[in-house]
Amino acid sequence: xxxxxxxxxxxxxxxxxxxxxxxxxxxxxxxxxxxxxxxxxxxxxxxxxxxxxxxxxxxxxxxxxxxxxxxxxxxxxxxxxxxxxxxxxxxxxxxxxxxxxxxxxxxxxxxxxxxxxxxxxxxxxxxxxxxxxxxxxxxxxxxxxxxxxxxxxxxxxxxxxxxxxxxxxxxxxxxxxxxxxxxxxxxxxxxxxxxxxxxxxxxxxxxxxxxxxxxxxxxxxxxxxxxxxxxxxxxxxxxxxxxxxxxxxxxxxxxxxxxxxxxxxxxxxxxxxxxxxxxxxxxxxxxxxxxxxxxxxxxxxxxxxxxxxxxxxxxxxxxxxxxxxxxxxxxxxxxxxxxxxxxxxxxxxxxxxxxxxxxxxxxxxxxxxxxxxxxxxxxxxxxxxxxxxxxxxxxxxxxxxxxxxxxxxxxxxxxxxxxxxxxxxxxxxxxxxxxxxxxxxxxxxxxxxxxxxxxxx
Amino acid sequence: xxxxxxxxxxxxxxxxxxxxxxxxxxxxxxxxxxxxxxxxxxxxxxxxxxxxxxxxxxxxxxxxxxxxxxxxxxxxxxxxxxxxxxxxxxxxxxxxxxxxxxxxxxxxx
Numbered sequence: 001x002x003x004x005x006x007x008x009x010x011x012x013x014x015x016x017x018x019x020x021x022x023x024x025x026x027x028x029x030x031x032x033x034x035x036x037x038x039x040x041x042x043x044x045x046x047x048x049x050x051x052x053x054x055x056x057x058x059x060x061x062x063x064x065x066x067x068x069x070x071x072x073x074x075x076x077x078x079x080x081x082x083x084x085x086x087x088x089x090x091x092x093x094x095x096x097x098x099x100x101x102x103x104x105x106x107x108x109x110x111x112x113x114x115x116x117x118x119x120x121x122x123x124x125x126x127x128x129x130x131x132x133x134x135x136x137x138x139x140x141x142x143x144x145x146x147x148x149x150x151x152x153x154x155x156x157x158x159x160x161x162x163x164x165x166x167x168x169x170x171x172x173x174x175x176x177x178x179x180x181x182x183x184x185x186x187x188x189x190x191x192x193x194x195x196x197x198x199x200x201x202x203x204x205x206x207x208x209x210x211x212x213x214x215x216x217x218x219x220x221x222x223x224x225x226x227x228x229x230x231x232x233x234x235x236x237x238x239x240x241x242x243x244x245x246x247x248x249x250x251x252x253x254x255x256x257x258x259x260x261x262x263x264x265x266x267x268x269x270x271x272x273x274x275x276x277x278x279x280x281x282x283x284x285x286x287x288x289x290x291x292x293x294x295x296x297x298x299x300x301x302x303x304x305x306x307x308x309x310x311x312x313x314x315x316x317x318x319x320x321x322x323x324x325x326x327x328x329x330x331x332x333x334x335x336x337x338x339x340x341x342x343x344x345x346x347x348x349x350x351x352x353x354x355x356x357x358x359x360x361x362x363x364x365x366x367x368x369x370x371x372x373x374x375x376x377x378x379x380x381x382x383x384x385x386x387x388x389x390x391x392x393x394x395x396x397x398x399x400x401x402x403x404x405x406x407x408x409x410x411x412x413x414x415x416x417x418x419x420x421x422x423x424x425x426x427x428x429x430x431x432x433x434x435x436x437x438x439x440x441x442x443x444x445x446x447x448x449x450x451x452x453x454x455x456x457x
Numbered sequence: 458x459x460x461x462x463x464x465x466x467x468x469x470x471x472x473x474x475x476x477x478x479x480x481x482x483x484x485x486x487x488x489x490x491x492x493x494x495x496x497x498x499x500x501x502x503x504x505x506x507x508x509x510x511x512x513x514x515x516x517x518x519x520x521x522x523x524x525x526x527x528x529x530x531x532x533x534x535x536x537x538x539x540x541x542x543x544x545x546x547x548x549x550x551x552x553x554x555x556x557x558x559x560x561x562x563x564x565x566x
Contacts, residue, residue, distance in 0.1 A: 047538035
């Protein structure tokens with residue numbers, strides 16, 4: 001890029017690659033002059049399993065469907081396509097999974113696009129050296145890290161900022177497939193490279209990261225942000241949707257701890273002084289956003305295996321049991337613990353279980369403000385143990401109880417309503433997030449590795 | 458019965474803010490409702506701590522009059538995806554807050 005443009009237009013078709021959007025949303029964005037397409041493909045929001053196992057939450061067919069539209073659009077308009085947090089968690093396997101889908105589409109569609117893969121997975125040994133050098137710090141509410149936690153992770157990723165993405169664009173990539181990246185870095189990289197000011201760029205990137213979420217119809221298609229020297233303008237791509245000052249400002253609240261300040265690897269976005277003005281019924285102008293550079297850090301995410309789980313599910317309609325459901329559940333827990341000790345010889349530290357009364361208080365437990373009797377209750381037993389066999393053995397010991405356990409005052413055996421045969425479902429390995437730390441970096445790209453695949457002419 | 462915050466709000470919602478925090482917003486319908494939600498005599502760190510069994514010093518409040526919004530964030534008391542996490546996205550945890558009477562303990566409506 002030799003001369004700096006007056007404005008840069010970022011097209012975000014959806015908040016999540018694979019969630020779907022219409023062809024018309026992308027066509028409209030190109031008509032309005034989009035300079036880059038940026039889309040997020042990952043999140044920690046659905047829990048530690050995806051990082052722990054290095055597998056994607058989305059199905060390949062849905063990702064391919066969305067990518068086909070975006071790759072065709074990028075080729076037609078000759079603008080870059082940036083995909084971040086590939087494969088849900090941004091592991092190296094996730095990047096390669098998305099890259100494989102992209103390669104198939106490029107071949108099928110005869111599209112000549114160069115592809116960069118940016119890997120963000122981190123080795124525990126490298127991080128251990130950084131930890132020993134005092135370069136890794138906890139974020140609230142976590143405490144100091146120890147080496148064994150790093151060693152125990154099945155996968156660790158670093159969240160890249162815009163820098164590795166910008167580097168790939170400068171190297172000539174048409175398609176950038178990034179591992180774990182901040183949601184905002186995807187949309188910020190190209191405008192920053194084009195010389196747009198960081199305050200409006202990062203703020204616009206935060207507003208577009210969830211696609212239509214910042215509009216009055218969150219199920220509408222994507223959005224287009226036009227970033228310039230003094231601010232940015234945001235508009236929905238669905239002609240029937242609108243951005244209003246409230247809908248745009250409110251998006252800073254979504255999934256953020258602090259709605260005014262957000263830390264990026266290169267510094268902090270500060271929108272406390274931002275103003276939101278309606279240009280017309282569909283477009284909003286935002287000015288006054290600031291970005292304060294800070295010492296460069298990269299946030300780490302890591303997950304480790306936490307055991308194996310087996311689930312069993314029965315249900316109760318009998319009104320007498322429902323009237324005494326908490327006593328019934330307490331009795332189930334007591335007898336199950338005794339029976340597991342007698343039959344399997346297991347103690348408290350060998351396994352754990354959770355009895356969830358769906359329809360009664362499963363979701364909120366003792367926090368629940370309501371106390372209405374339920375019409376029916378689903379009883380989920382979740383057992384966790386070191387091995388799958390052990391977890392299933394405990395669930396099978398519970399099986400006759402979940403079929404026939406009466407309340408303490410009943411003098412006959414009820415038969416309860418199992419939902420499935422077999423009653424037990426083996427859930428496989430389960431994981432937990434264990435890293436909530438940042439590492440100080442010397443260079444903003446040093447923790448990331450990029451591989452290029454040139455276009456087939 | 459006094460009004461609850463749900464009665465006075467367009468929406469009360471909750472969600473994860475990363476794996477280690479939960480955040481909630483009360484989108485109040487008008488300035489009068491906002492005045493109640495933003496009144497520290499009615500809704501404060503201690504009230505939230507009691508409601509969700511968390512430490513009051515960990516609770517963060519953001520009162521945003523331009524949006525009629527009160528936003529509350531605190532560390533997730535149960536780790537996401539752990540055996541006892543029954544709300545992976547923390548998307549149903551707004552209910553105790555929404556059901557709270559929108560008046561102080563000494564000021565029945």
